[in-house]
Amino acid sequence: MEATGSSLTPLIRRRGTAGEATVAQTLGNIVVSIVGTGVLGLPYAFRVAGWLAGSLGVAVAGASTYFCMLLLIQCRDRFEEHNDEEIDDATHIQSYGDLGAKAFGTRGRYLTEFLVLISQAGGAVAYLVFIGQNLSSLFANTNHSLISPSIFIFLLLLPLELSLSFIRSLSSIAPFSVFADTCNILAMAIVIKEDFQLFDRFPRERIAFNGTWGLPYAGGVAVFCFEGFSMTLSLEASMADKKKYRWVLLLAFIAITLIYVSFGIFGYLAYGDETKDIITLNLPNNLSAIATKVGLCIALAFTFPIMMHPIYEIVEMKLALIGWFQKLRCNARGERLVVQGARMLVLLILSITASSIPGFGSFISLVGSTLCALLSFVLPATFHLLLMGSNLKIWQRAVDYIILLIGLVFAGYGTYDALRDHITSS
Structure with a gap:
């Protein structure tokens, strides 16, 4: 969900694909597939939870996501090795829904695809909210925004995305994902530069741990930032030396975790209680900040169709099953x-x-603590338990059950917390 380019490939692709990517290329692709606009919400999450609690939350989310990605690889490898002699195109696991079908049958496929659809839609909505709020901030005075973000969404973004939805070939839009990631890095660099300029006014009373209730919020944001499952096995298949993939993935997660923690701490220390939910909104409306916001918005607007691709694919696949639509094939x-x-x-x-x-x-x-938690933790642990079967050792089963339980509790509490905040605000 998080990555602009992650939607181009299904979760699981055939092992037979020849790989040519080097270690350096794969490392770069992993970073591109994970790092996205969610990182710009980390400083606010650190404000809610405290800088120490937020750092621990990011570290735990990163380690857990990495481990669950390995579970998916094990499931696919075990299944295809077991069926190696009789496997064909019809029996290959090629999508997250295929794993759901192997574990729970047709209902499992529908449930998995539904969660993928809703979580991907959540990521697409986050894009629209981000663009709308950043464009609105360009026309703000010291007291309030002069133009509502909704105006930009309906009068600017919606017509643009409706036009881009006519494009069937994503290859013509994919280059913008590189531009989007460049803008993300540029935005982070400018924010950190502003942070360092504010070092002399850092008060010492910054909160390290802001109570237990802030942890689920920060955890949800962290999980959202690490969600990159749709590229896991595709990237492994692209490597020339697949045996090194796990170590490359580990190196990427260590680097990304350190970047996330540093970015979150610096942003919170710089602005304290004034930290906004999108850190770019804290930037002054000078030339560099305006250029960064506009560049981010343009890049994300043109990579939005890539984010929408899995949604279109699932919707059109379901349409194909309807009788009246099948008659239109002629x-x-x-x-x-x-x-x-x-x-x-x-x-x-x-x-x-x-x-x-x-x-x-x-x-x-909310998206991170509910949908992303189910897709990133609950389903991988469940699939691992069911598909690996008796091959699992006792400690491996125990770990899977712990991940499953924590993921369910985390998703349940995230939903409760969001509903409670909605009712309170209403």
Whole structure:
């Protein structure tokens, strides 16, 4: 969800694909697939939880996500080794839904695909909220925003994305993902530069641990920032030497975790209680900050169709199962009109949802603590238990059950906390 380029490939792809990527190329691709706009919400999460609690939350989220990615690799490897002699294109595991089907049958496929669909939609909504709030901040005075973020979403973003939804080939849009990641790095660099300039006014009373209730919020944001499952096995398959993939993945996670922790601490120390849920909103409206915000918004607007690709794919796949739509197969123009209409309807729903989101930080924490937790922890642990079967040792089963239990509790509490905040604010 988090990565702009992660949506180009299914979660699991055939092992037979020839790999040519070097260690350095794979390392770079892993970083690109994970680091996204969620990182700009980390300083606010550190403000809510405290700098020490936030740091621990990011570290635990990173370690847990890395471990669960390895569980998925083990599941796929074990299944394909077991069926190596009789496997064909129809029996290969090629998607997260395929794993769900192997574990729980048709219902498992539907549940898994539903969670992927909703979580991906959550990431797309986060894009719209981020762009809308940053563009709105460009027209703000000292007291309030002159233009509502919703205006930008409906009058600027929605028409643009409706136009881009006509493009079927993602290869023409994919280069913008590189621009988006460059802008992300530039934004982080400018924010850290501003942070260092504020070092002399750092008060000593910055909070290290802001109570137990702040931990789930920071954990949700951290999980959202680390969500990159859709590239896990595709990147492994792309490597020339697949045996090194686990170590490359580990190196990438260590580096990303250190960057996240440093960025979160510096942002919180610089602005303290004034830290906003998108740290770029704390930047002054000088030339460099404006250029960064505009660059981020443009890049994300053009990589938004890549984020939407899995949603379009699932919707169109379900359409193909409907009887009246199947009759349109003999009418290519009618089929295209229905498919395009479905895409436009999805975009309209997501835009309406984004316009009703009060805060970027609260929203990504909700998505991270519920949907991302289910996809990143609960399902991998469950699939590992069921698909590996008797091959698991007692301690491996115990670890899977612990991950499963913690993931369910985390998702349940995240939902409760979000509903409680919504009811309180209402």
